[in-house]
Amino acid sequence: MSDILAHNLTMQFDQFTAVGDVSFTVAQGEFVTLLGPSGCGKTTLLKMISGFLHPTAGRIHIGGVDVTRTPPEHRDTALCFQSYALFPHMTVRGNLEFGLRQKRVAGRDRVARVAQIAQQLSLEPQLDKLPNALSGGQQQRVALGRALSMQPSVILFDEPLSNLDAKLRDQVRLEIKRIQQDNDLTAVYVTHDQSEALALSDRVIVMRDGRIEQIATPENLYHAPATSFVADFIGNANVMPAEVIGEADGGGWLLDSRMGRLVSRDVNDPQAKHINIAWRPERAHVSPEGSLTGTVVSRAFQGHFTDLHVATGGQTYRLQVAASDAIVGGDITFALDPGDVLMLEPLR
Amino acid sequence: MSDILAHNLTMQFDQFTAVGDVSFTVAQGEFVTLLGPSGCGKTTLLKMISGFLHPTAGRIHIGGVDVTRTPPEHRDTALCFQSYALFPHMTVRGNLEFGLRQKRVAGRDRVARVAQIAQQLSLEPQLDKLPNALSGGQQQRVALGRALSMQPSVILFDEPLSNLDAKLRDQVRLEIKRIQQDNDLTAVYVTHDQSEALALSDRVIVMRDGRIEQIATPENLYHAPATSFVADFIGNANVMPAEVIGEADGGGWLLDSRMGRLVSRDVNDPQAKHINIAWRPERAHVSPEGSLTGTVVSRAFQGHFTDLHVATGGQTYRLQVAASDAIVGGDITFALDPGDVLMLEPLR
Amino acid sequence: MTARRWITVLLLLAPGLGLIVGMIGMVVYIAVAQSFGLYNLNGESVLTVAHWAEMLDRKLYTRAVRYSIYIGVWSAVLSVALAYPLAIWLRKPFRGSITVGAILKAPLLVQGLVAAFLFINVISFHGILNQFMQGIGLWDAPRRLQNDRGAFGVLFLQTWKNMPFALLLLTGAVQAIPDDVLDAARDMGAGTFARFRKIIAPLSLSAMQAALVIIFIGAVADFSFQVIAGPTNRQSLAQLMVFVRQTSWHEAAVVGVTLMVIALVGSLLLAVIARLLLRGPASR
Amino acid sequence: MTQARINSVLMGALLIICAVWLIIPFTMAILWSLVDPAQPWTPDNLLPPEMSTFRWTNMWENSALKPALLNSYTLAPTTAIVTLLLAMPTAYCLARVPFPGREAAKLLVLLPLVVPGFVTAIFFTAILFQLGLTQSRFLAILFAHCILFLPFAIRILTVSFEQVRQDHIDAARDLGASPVARFRAAYLPALRPGIFASLLIVFIQSIEEFAIAFVVGSPDFTTVPTLLFSRLGQDFIRPDAAVLSLILVVPNIILMLFLEAFLKSANPSLSSGKA
Amino acid sequence: ESPATDLSKMSWDDIVAQAQEEGEVSWYVWYFQDRFRPVVEAFEAEYGIEVTIPEGTGQGNADKMLAERGRDVGDIDVFAWGFNDFDTVDVTELFLPLDMLPEDEGRVGELLGVDGKGHVVAYWGNQTGIAYDPAHVDEADLPQTADEIAAFWAENPGKFGFNYEKGGSGPSFFQNMIRVTADLDMADGEVSDARLTAAEKGFALFQEQADDFVVTASNVDSITRLSDGELWMVPAWEDHLAGLQNNGEVRGDIKFYIPEFGMNGGGNGVAIPVNAPNPAAAAVLIHWLTSADVQTMFNQTFGTAPMHAEADDSAALVPNAQRANQTAWGAQPFRGELEKAFIEQVILER
Numbered sequence A, B: 001m002s003d004i005l006a007h008n009l010t011m012q013f014d015q016f017t018a019v020g021d022v023s024f025t026v027a028q029g030e031f032v033t034l035l036g037p038s039g040c041g042k043t044t045l046l047k048m049i050s051g052f053l054h055p056t057a058g059r060i061h062i063g064g065v066d067v068t069r070t071p072p073e074h075r076d077t078a079l080c081f082q083s084y085a086l087f088p089h090m091t092v093r094g095n096l097e098f099g100l101r102q103k104r105v106a107g108r109d110r111v112a113r114v115a116q117i118a119q120q121l122s123l124e125p126q127l128d129k130l131p132n133a134l135s136g137g138q139q140q141r142v143a144l145g146r147a148l149s150m151q152p153s154v155i156l157f158d159e160p161l162s163n164l165d166a167k168l169r170d171q172v173r174l175e176i177k178r179i180q181q182d183n184d185l186t187a188v189y190v191t192h193d194q195s196e197a198l199a200l201s202d203r204v205i206v207m208r209d210g211r212i213e214q215i216a217t218p219e220n221l222y223h224a225p226a227t228s229f230v231a232d233f234i235g236n237a238n239v240m241p242a243e244v245i246g247e248a249d250g251g252g253w254l255l256d257s258r259m260g261r262l263v264s265r266d267v268n269d270p271q272a273k274h275i276n277i278a279w280r281p282e283r284a285h286v287s288p289e290g291s292l293t294g295t296v297v298s299r300a301f302q303g304h305f306t307d308l309h310v311a312t313g314g315q316t317y318r319l320q321v322a323a324s325d326a327i328v329g330g331d332i333t334f335a336l337d338p339g340d341v342l343m344l345e346p347l348r
Numbered sequence C: 001m002t003a004r005r006w007i008t009v010l011l012l013l014a015p016g017l018g019l020i021v022g023m024i025g026m027v028v029y030i031a032v033a034q035s036f037g038l039y040n041l042n043g044e045s046v047l048t049v050a051h052w053a054e055m056l057d058r059k060l061y062t063r064a065v066r067y068s069i070y071i072g073v074w075s076a077v078l079s080v081a082l083a084y085p086l087a088i089w090l091r092k093p094f095r096g097s098i099t100v101g102a103i104l105k106a107p108l109l110v111q112g113l114v115a116a117f118l119f120i121n122v123i124s125f126h127g128i129l130n131q132f133m134q135g136i137g138l139w140d141a142p143r144r145l146q147n148d149r150g151a152f153g154v155l156f157l158q159t160w161k162n163m164p165f166a167l168l169l170l171t172g173a174v175q176a177i178p179d180d181v182l183d184a185a186r187d188m189g190a191g192t193f194a195r196f197r198k199i200i201a202p203l204s205l206s207a208m209q210a211a212l213v214i215i216f217i218g219a220v221a222d223f224s225f226q227v228i229a230g231p232t233n234r235q236s237l238a239q240l241m242v243f244v245r246q247t248s249w250h251e252a253a254v255v256g257v258t259l260m261v262i263a264l265v266g267s268l269l270l271a272v273i274a275r276l277l278l279r280g281p282a283s284r
Numbered sequence D: 001m002t003q004a005r006i007n008s009v010l011m012g013a014l015l016i017i018c019a020v021w022l023i024i025p026f027t028m029a030i031l032w033s034l035v036d037p038a039q040p041w042t043p044d045n046l047l048p049p050e051m052s053t054f055r056w057t058n059m060w061e062n063s064a065l066k067p068a069l070l071n072s073y074t075l076a077p078t079t080a081i082v083t084l085l086l087a088m089p090t091a092y093c094l095a096r097v098p099f100p101g102r103e104a105a106k107l108l109v110l111l112p113l114v115v116p117g118f119v120t121a122i123f124f125t126a127i128l129f130q131l132g133l134t135q136s137r138f139l140a141i142l143f144a145h146c147i148l149f150l151p152f153a154i155r156i157l158t159v160s161f162e163q164v165r166q167d168h169i170d171a172a173r174d175l176g177a178s179p180v181a182r183f184r185a186a187y188l189p190a191l192r193p194g195i196f197a198s199l200l201i202v203f204i205q206s207i208e209e210f211a212i213a214f215v216v217g218s219p220d221f222t223t224v225p226t227l228l229f230s231r232l233g234q235d236f237i238r239p240d241a242a243v244l245s246l247i248l249v250v251p252n253i254i255l256m257l258f259l260e261a262f263l264k265s266a267n268p269s270l271s272s273g274k275a
Numbered sequence E: 001e002s003p004a005t006d007l008s009k010m011s012w013d014d015i016v017a018q019a020q021e022e023g024e025v026s027w028y029v030w031y032f033q034d035r036f037r038p039v040v041e042a043f044e045a046e047y048g049i050e051v052t053i054p055e056g057t058g059q060g061n062a063d064k065m066l067a068e069r070g071r072d073v074g075d076i077d078v079f080a081w082g083f084n085d086f087d088t089v090d091v092t093e094l095f096l097p098l099d100m101l102p103e104d105e106g107r108v109g110e111l112l113g114v115d116g117k118g119h120v121v122a123y124w125g126n127q128t129g130i131a132y133d134p135a136h137v138d139e140a141d142l143p144q145t146a147d148e149i150a151a152f153w154a155e156n157p158g159k160f161g162f163n164y165e166k167g168g169s170g171p172s173f174f175q176n177m178i179r180v181t182a183d184l185d186m187a188d189g190e191v192s193d194a195r196l197t198a199a200e201k202g203f204a205l206f207q208e209q210a211d212d213f214v215v216t217a218s219n220v221d222s223i224t225r226l227s228d229g230e231l232w233m234v235p236a237w238e239d240h241l242a243g244l245q246n247n248g249e250v251r252g253d254i255k256f257y258i259p260e261f262g263m264n265g266g267g268n269g270v271a272i273p274v275n276a277p278n279p280a281a282a283a284v285l286i287h288w289l290t291s292a293d294v295q296t297m298f299n300q301t302f303g304t305a306p307m308h309a310e311a312d313d314s315a316a317l318v319p320n321a322q323r324a325n326q327t328a329w330g331a332q333p334f335r336g337e338l339e340k341a342f343i344e345q346v347i348l349e350r
């Protein structure tokens, strides 16, 4: 058993509260992702779980045992450091072996395990190099490999793939998931990459300024963000205030916004008369029959889609459209499905 | 004038060739991105341009002057380090000011410039902290700000945004582009994020194992990759060998591949009978009338699309489809437009 | 290495190593020459190995060699061994750490001779240690502790005087190890000792080598502690040197050159052994 | 156990050790310095049978102590600083410029430490005399002390120079820093402990050195060790020696604290970002 | 221009005149500097020449003298040293011949078997003997022969201490013990296996009772431990003991005697380095120091044995009867070999 229970965790640096009164659980074998803006306290949280930081308040249980005061070396956790923290005097092999040696894994098994990890992370040619002769991405993979090779019951990842290219990232992501599942590890994963978060996680914890904003499955998070912060953060939704005018014909709610009249057929009912609503850039479809129009202010090619900034009603919105011949300065007409207009928290 | 000319640059570490015989130019005011797998030599190349590494062979000109032997402090370049390399004993403000002080920028201007950069990078609350009290993303922004504040004629970025969340990354990316354009800086940018590369760059240099694989504008790179490596690397295309059977009715070429018969209407003609072909996952459209079928082996939710791995003809391909109800184990039928089937380099 | 590079190296070495070799090289030569009968202060100089033969033949000399090495090695090892935990403790500043550091370093500031006399006073036949032990009833009669045969007194004094030096060097080195790296080791399950053995020691190896070597050289050549607190049935090399100087300059020079060789070879060996034991970073 | 608990336990242990380490020796020194010449203090008495400040006043008034203090306290700091400056380039080279024979050079640096004392005292000073450096006794001793104590400074600073992180240097250069600015931004923070250590060690060595300071300095230029040694030699006046060493220790401790405060101003661990 | 040649050709009056012109003289003496300073005031008053007695140690002074050999003009005018120490250097090369001094038969130019060769004269005579604690050892029961010493060891184990390496009083003790036990003629400097084998009879005395005596670290250590009550008897120098008592460093009630089996006398000499800055003044000071009057005064002030035939030696610390027990140091090289053998066979085997 190695579920994690965090109970009212708070971490203060002098006056500054990096993590404030955070509670959550991670079940045995679950893969949970921490998502949130830079500086919101993700690393701080991981460091409390692994034991480097002593929470100012609150308790942490791992596998049912209160470990709040247990030193890191006695917690069966492994952290893949955001800063890598490789041992500069050891070769890649030495780094990868380190944890296994501490666990007194027999020589043979150790060699095999290291060989396997190196192969999974494409590190074989680097095994005998010292960290300072490695590229950034190679260092990051060593840091990741060092944690993975431990196969601890709780594994914590702090942006383990940020310096890898998309292809490698995909490959490594699969390996991470495989190792986690094969060994039934409890995993907490920090990433800035939403697609990573959505693809890997059983549940996602969205943090903001040291507090938890929402905990949900990826699908729920995407389709039913609890707040405009989440909607905006996940998938870059266009958020705006709106007034609920009443129920629409054919189901859903009629809304009045700066963009004009909209219909929402959200899964949730509105919580107040004045609320925030959101819609996602990729949900707009360009069509001459659309009820919405705007002027294209900027355009950024993104491969299989194009990012547009469109001004309408004095506001700028973001649209993601498939290959488009929209030109900057020209007008564009688009539509939103009622199902894609999300109703969020009440306005304060 | 501050164009960059790299002529047959080679960098060897002992026996290992990190960069081999690389030549390219970057025009004054141009924004060029280096793209390539981890360890392919991007950082090495930047370090040669900024003067920390002396090329084993080859020459570098900046603004028409041979700077191959010019020490870094006499090159008007600024590098945003992949490892941040912040001065640990200086506050964020001290770090941001450092370059300006060296340039003897007057106190007032300096304060103004730092204030502006801090604001653009959302670093204001951190200005008086020491680097080791910063989160990873905050450190990265300081590193970036330190380089940006210099406004040198050549600015080099080594993965400056890898530790930022998507929203912040978008914001900072715009700032980078704005500063670069406003000051007409020549920029070389290393990133692992293709969308970043495609969105920001005038041209992209794709590297592989220390050599240049292709130099092209983002659009060209995407639509007309020169090799299967590029096609695969940019946009994760499905690459496979094929035999050119002949011209198809209605234009294009008829191809025989493991997936069956395909038609390609690529801009280029095939270069040999046996070639590699590629198609992009997001170009497949699921439709009952599709000529291609496969079994879904895995499925990863990615927000506004879903990643599928589909097995057909003993091979697995990747498909990106809009919200889909495909289930793992079930069959899926899809089609490819002839314009989306790319013909690449001859098979060796 | 290009010629240019060599010139840079030589220019950099000039004010330090250059001065040393230029000035001391001559002195070393004189010492060696004197041990072979040259630079006679008392009559004619004759090149001869007789003085070496004479000294190598004496039990006094061979004993002194062994004894000095014993003192040198143990002083260096003990000082460093004691300094390490303290340096690690003082790695992170805390309330009072400056004071603690200053207290620990204070012995550096006490003249060695004075320290030795004070020490002798404490352990002398009627000194406070004897009085204390008798007072608490552990000993019935005073014991003769001074000039003990195992040279523990000398080792104590050496450690007392040198531990602060080792501490001074090691604190800096240990502080330079990033927190993250130590945290990573803990995270991988490395306990205190493993962390020391595998991370701290290798990463501060070069400071440790410097401390070992400098303390070793000082202790091998110890004179003042030895004459005051050392065992009386053997002499240290420095003591022997002064002793035979009363009769022959050349024999004193033989002892002196022996001392030099032992100091240099010994420090080389110590440094190499430390590195092998800890497999530190290959030179950068 | 928390760090705080560990600290307090260790502090307690330290207090006890301190008693052995410092309090006993220093108390003894103070008591010895108070021994009145009328009655010797034999260790079977817990306290000196008769105490007075006679030794202090006598030493202060009837010896060359005042000029000796002045001489020692100009000589030692000057030696410390000059040695530091001379050592820097070599230490830099040994730490950061790979060249064949570097290990041998590191060993050669130790030469002044291994040369037997009497050889230094007779022959090294003879060379100084021959070089005609004795026009100014101060400068001659300064020069000799610098050479003798260079090994300390070089070896200590070599260690520090090794700890300077290359990417900090690179960053400073990249931002256009002049050599001075580069030194201050990238090197100095890592060098601080080393500079402190070598200043302190060389200062102490210089202030304690007797042989050369005596041979070159006598009779015009007296330093404190000359007074001390002549009282610990044949005449063996322990109370006077205690007075002298206490007179030396107190300013030294103040100096050490000052240096420490001056050089250690906030010592953030030298890491951030990715190693 | 060498001052040496100058002086030897000058009349004594001219030398004195030149000395007064020089006006100052530095006397490097390695002990009792504080007590010599008031003593030389008489000289200063008489000649108007200022005397500097620098602080220093024996070895420091010697090192300085040797280091300055190469200088044209050094710092030392008058150099004092143990008379036997002068034997380790070539006195004719380092020091001026003292032939400029007025003829004086009473001066001592040879002492302890060492010949000053006309370059060194003695100015200080002293004596080794045994210091004892009257609280424990009765004056009447003082051991006087080697056997009595051995008996004392046996009766009072751990109460007798001596040093073997530094400062001569210990060596004087064991050499004389061996001399009388093995019946050696120490005046004969010849080294032979037979003589060394004979000496082993003396070593046996020490070997058999090795646990009964203590080996101390130095003269000072011996006397201090005597004063502390740890030891009851230790060999010592007469003047050294007096000096320590005078300084309040050791107990004033400690007593001193010269046993009947005999112990060695000793002495210090003075010489003028060839590069003395004030050679004339130096000569005048030496003349003064070695004069009968001053030697008488030293005998009265310090209790030393006068180093002038005509001086009055009535003020010694030990009764004159005991002075008769003084013996001469053994001749070299046998003495050195004896010491070596003693160290190897006795000291190192403890």
Ligand SMILES: Nc1ncnc2c1ncn2[C@@H]1O[C@H](COP(=O)(O)OP(=O)(O)OP(=O)(O)O)[C@@H](O)[C@H]1O
Pocket (backbone or CB within 6 Å): A126, A132, A133, A134, A135, A136, A137, A138, A163, B013, B014, B016, B017, B018, B037, B038, B039, B040, B041, B042, B043, B044, B045, B082
């Ligand atoms: N000092 C060195 N000694 C030996 N090999 C080195 C050294 N520095 C870099 N390399 C090797 O050179 C190759 C290129 O490194 P570089 O840092 O340029 O890669 P990169 O393209 O920046 O990769 P990343 O995206 O992972 O940062 C890597 O394989 C690396 O292992």
Ligand SMILES: Nc1ncnc2c1ncn2[C@@H]1O[C@H](COP(=O)(O)OP(=O)(O)OP(=O)(O)O)[C@@H](O)[C@H]1O
Pocket (backbone or CB within 6 Å): A013, A016, A017, A018, A037, A038, A039, A040, A041, A042, A043, A044, A045, A082, B126, B132, B133, B134, B135, B136, B137, B138, B163
């Ligand atoms: N030692 C410290 N002293 C003061 N403030 C600190 C300290 N460590 C972290 N902080 C602050 O706490 C906040 C949270 O930091 P943390 O490293 O947990 O962020 P993060 O969520 O990991 O961000 P990132 O995604 O940028 O890595 C930040 O605002 C940071 O500035």
Ligand SMILES: [Mg+2]
Pocket (backbone or CB within 6 Å): A042, A043, A044, A082, A158, B135, B136, B137
């Ligand atoms: Mg973080």
Ligand SMILES: [Mg+2]
Pocket (backbone or CB within 6 Å): A135, A136, A137, B042, B043, B044, B082, B158
């Ligand atoms: Mg890189």
